[in-house]
Amino acid sequence: MHAFNLQPKTISVAERLADLAVDALIDEADLSPKPALVDRRGNGAHTDLHLGLMHASALSLWPAFKEMAETAIECGEVGLPLREALGRIGREGEQAMLATTHGVNTHRGAIWALGLLVAAAALEPESSGASAVTLRAARLALLDDRYAPRPLSHGAQVAQRYGARGAREEAQLGFPAVLQRALPQLKRSRSLGHGEQNARLDALLAIMTRLADTCVLYRAGEQGLHTMQSGAQAVLDAGGSASLAGRRRLHELDQQLIALNASPGGAADLLAACLFIDRIESGAGVTQGVC
Ligand SMILES: CC(C)(COP(=O)(O)OP(=O)(O)OC[C@H]1O[C@@H](n2cnc3c(N)ncnc32)[C@H](O[C@H]2O[C@H](COP(=O)(O)OP(=O)(O)OP(=O)(O)O)[C@@H](O)[C@H]2O)[C@@H]1O)[C@@H](O)C(=O)NCCC(=O)NCCS
Ligand SMILES: Nc1ncnc2[nH]cnc12
Secondary structure (H helix, E strand, O other): OOOOOOOOOEOOHHHHHHHHHHHHHHHHHHOOOOOOOOOOOOOOOOOOOOHHHHHHHHHHOHHHHHHHHHHHHHHOOOOHHHHHHHHHHHHHHHHHHHHHHOOOOOOHHHHHHHHHHHHHHHHOOOOOOHHHHHHHHHHHHHOOOOOOOOOOOHHHHHHHHHOOOHHHHHHHOOOHHHHHHHHHHHHHHHHOOOOHHHHHHHHHHHHHOOOOOHHHHHHHHHHHHHHHHHHHHHHHHOOOOOOHHHHHHHHHHHHHHHHHOOOOHHHHHHHHHHHHHHHHHOOOOOOOOEO
């Protein structure tokens, strides 16, 4: 009997998509230095989060992502049965996350975004281009889940106060922050030879330049949102994360957002969504199923 089995292991499409979603969350958490977010350096603007908790939270979501993909494959089409099953699995995923983090909300927005994208990718693994996947995800997000509770979430409070519709609208519009800003910036920075970590930071900043992040609005109001958007633009204008001037601006932005208690958690979730789409688009084995 051998201790290791070195034969290639065949895994299902659903397992592969769940792997890619969790990888995207871990890569987002590890990326450093992110302004006011949890990363390898510290806890940013958060008192109740740390990197180990972000990793544990990401891993706790693997079964939910796998079940979402399996359910999409079973249903076979965008429709109410799939939308309502995803809602149930998403809510169960949130419970698994909260049990792991002892009640801290680490990835609620990410479960929503990545859950929709995982299901959208599973529906048609051969059609894994960014536009096609985000369009299917948007069609799912536009369907109304009759069983969804309507809690007075932070996002709902921000919607009442500022009219920002946050995570729901972003998905219903087909993830414009990812499709129009993050992915093009990621590719631009890579092609300029800026290095993978800098390219990912630049993609995050590109999201932050325009996003109405309800996490920032809830914690720091319109002043926080303006600081986030204009500060992120200033880093990119100064040459991005790979340049010395850009790095200085990034450091200033980090300090300013922490002083305002403004954490761009929604932007972080959308970076994870961008990294997920980037991987499936580049054919990271969704249809191969071998690791
Ligand atoms: C549709 C839902 C997303 C619910 O949305 P809603 O806006 O009502 O709810 P929130 O609880 O506020 O969650 C939304 C989270 O989405 C992220 N986000 C914010 N802005 C945007 C945006 N413009 N685009 C995309 N995503 C956005 C953000 O998540 C991150 O922040 C979280 C921390 O936030 P918060 O809890 O406010 O925490 P703190 O400020 O730290 O609070 P304190 O500790 O200080 O008290 C963190 O989790 C990040 O992920 C928003 O928070 C959806 O959740 C829903 O309906 N789910 C039901 C299940 C379902 O249907 N699933 C089906 C498909 S899978
Ligand atoms: N790295 C991070 N820090 C804080 N909140 C987050 N939500 C998602 N990712 C996050």
